[in-house]
Amino acid sequence: MKTVEYFEVTQNSDTTEGRGSTIGTGITFTTEKAAIDFVVSKHYKKYSVMGQPVERRNASYHVDKVSVIVYDDVTDYEDNEESVRLNKLKESALKKLSADEQQALKKLGFFS
Numbered sequence: 001m002k003t004v005e006y007f008e009v010t011q012n013s014d015t016t017e018g019r020g021s022t023i024g025t026g027i028t029f030t031t032e033k034a035a036i037d038f039v040v041s042k043h044y045k046k047y048s049v050m051g052q053p054v055e056r057r058n059a060s061y062h063v064d065k066v067s068v069i070v071y072d073d074v075t076d077y078e079d080n081e082e083s084v085r086l087n088k089l090k091e092s093a094l095k096k097l098s099a100d101e102q103q104a105l106k107k108l109g110f111f112s
Contacts, residue, residue, distance in 0.1 A: 001071050001072060001079075002069075002070050003067055003068070003069050003070075004068045004069075004070055005065065005066065005067050005068075006028045006029065006065075006068075007028065007030070007031065007034070007035040007063050007065055007066070008024050008026075008035070008063070009024075009025045009028070009035055009038055009039060009044070009047070009062060009063060010023060010024055010062050010064055011023060011047040011048070011062065012049055015047070015048070015051075016049070017049070017050075018049035024064070025047055028066070032060075032063060032065070036059040036060060039054050039059040039062045039063060040053070040054055040059050094111065
């Protein structure tokens with residue numbers, strides 16, 4: 001299992017008035033700088049509202065950081081799901097304890 005992070009260029013679903021929701025374009029970059037450079041370039045005009053250029057100071061609003069988990073096999077997925085489930089249970093249990101009780105359990109090594 002590995003986690004892959006990338007930056008996806010987004011657009012408004014209503015390119016006429018800009019009243020739609022934000023959707024992905026499918027155009028991705030490995031760095032945020034590269035994605036922002038694309039947004040302020042002439043290539044982004046077909047995705048922008050009314051074909052208007054985007055100013056660099058607003059370009060980050062058109063870029064989303066995306067994390068994708070890639071599994072090697074079904075067992076890898078199942079192991080991760082179990083780990084996520086146990087972490088949620090741990091967080092739920094900790095919320096039910098007072099701050100002093102949480103500190104005591106952490107000192108005893110039950111939680112990190």
